[in-house]
Amino acid sequence: MVTGGNQIHKTAPRGNARARRGDLFTPACPTRKLLDRLGGKWTSMLVKVLGDAGTEVRFAELQRRAPGISRKMLAQTLRDLEADGLVTRRVEPTVPPAVHYALTPLGTTLVGPLDTLRDWAETHMGTIDDHRQRLVRSPA
Amino acid sequence: MVTGGNQIHKTAPRGNARARRGDLFTPACPTRKLLDRLGGKWTSMLVKVLGDAGTEVRFAELQRRAPGISRKMLAQTLRDLEADGLVTRRVEPTVPPAVHYALTPLGTTLVGPLDTLRDWAETHMGTIDDHRQRLVRSPA
DNA sequence: CTGGATCCACACCGATACTG
DNA sequence: CAGTATCGGTGTGGATCCAG
Numbered sequence: 001m002v003t004g005g006n007q008i009h010k011t012a013p014r015g016n017a018r019a020r021r022g023d024l025f026t027p028a029c030p031t032r033k034l035l036d037r038l039g040g041k042w043t044s045m046l047v048k049v050l051g052d053a054g055t056e057v058r059f060a061e062l063q064r065r066a067p068g069i070s071r072k073m074l075a076q077t078l079r080d081l082e083a084d085g086l087v088t089r090r091v092e093p094t095v096p097p098a099v100h101y102a103l104t105p106l107g108t109t110l111v112g113p114l115d116t117l118r119d120w121a122e123t124h125m126g127t128i129d130d131h132r133q134r135l136v137r138s139p140a
Numbered sequence: 141m142v143t144g145g146n147q148i149h150k151t152a153p154r155g156n157a158r159a160r161r162g163d164l165f166t167p168a169c170p171t172r173k174l175l176d177r178l179g180g181k182w183t184s185m186l187v188k189v190l191g192d193a194g195t196e197v198r199f200a201e202l203q204r205r206a207p208g209i210s211r212k213m214l215a216q217t218l219r220d221l222e223a224d225g226l227v228t229r230r231v232e233p234t235v236p237p238a239v240h241y242a243l244t245p246l247g248t249t250l251v252g253p254l255d256t257l258r259d260w261a262e263t264h265m266g267t268i269d270d271h272r273q274r275l276v277r278s279p280a
Numbered sequence: 281c282t283g284g285a286t287c288c289a290c291a292c293c294g295a296t297a298c299t300g
Numbered sequence: 301c302a303g304t305a306t307c308g309g310t311g312t313g314g315a316t317c318c319a320g
Contacts, residue, residue: 030265031184031258039179041313044171059282070314075283085271096281097320106264113260118171120253125170127246131225181293199302210294215303236300236301284319291312299304 042069042077044114051111056090056100086110182209182217184254190227191251196240226250
């Protein structure tokens with residue numbers, strides 16, 4: 001994965017967003033691009049946190065609710081999500097500033113599919129881990 | 141859910157086994173681990189190809205149906221999927237050998253959730269691309 | 281409080297050559 | 301046919317310091 005995920009994001013050229021005529025092999029597959037974003041280490045967690053909140057959440061509060069994230073990655077991931085139109089950013093011009101983030105309607109539509117993935121993961125990842133463990137202990 | 145957050149998977153040192161003092165992160169969020177795998181550049185495509193086939197598919201045929209993949213990445217991804225218990229590998233001891241791959245029942249259960257993601261992607265990724273394009277053309 | 285800038289370790293993946 | 305071995309480029313993400 002994540003691919004380092006995946007990708008057009010990891011290895012493919014970035015400048016040319018659109019597939020050009022010669023590119024038979026859909027380098028711009030929507031699913032591939034979506035997985036590239038979700039494959040980011042913090043993207044899905046932030047979508048979930050914002051979705052659960054249902055309202056605006058401030059920067060520091062997001063950092064609290066996403067344990068382990070650094071300020072750099074929090075800012076970077078939020079900027080990406082904002083550029084995607086999945087998250088809104090609202091700055092209160094106070095001193096010091098207060099910045100509020102929330103899911104856009106589009107971002108909200110992503111919560112369901114993510115829940116589907118989470119359900120599958122919570123149901124089956126244990127089985128997968130066990131399977132890998134068996135390979136370690138009894139290699140063919 | 142994604143709240144497990146960090147995981148010694150992508151960046152953390154693997155050789156020096158001991159976590160350092162600050163690391164008190166929850167062991168491993170299943171959703172995070174699933175996305176790490178799906179984030180791989182070819183994983184989801186191979187699952188889809190094998191799912192669509194419904195039967196065993198040979199190595200070379202997989203390479204044909206996953207345009208652009210190299211033999212190295214095909215072999216590596218298939219080995220990972222096999223280790224996860226998502227894919228079976230069957231070798232016919234002929235000369236030259238013929239190797240057949242197929243989804244396990246567990247692997248088949250992953251097809252649905254992936255379809256859900258693909259539906260979302262095909263519906264909304266265009267909107268996301270447009271949103272990013274607007275940022276490029278009309279910067280602040 | 282909310283970031284940006286920089287440095288760097290490491291993991292992913294492509295290209296190529298070799299093997300049984 | 302179906303892999304493995306190796307090299308190297310590139311991107312991701314953590315740590316740390318600086319700034320409005």
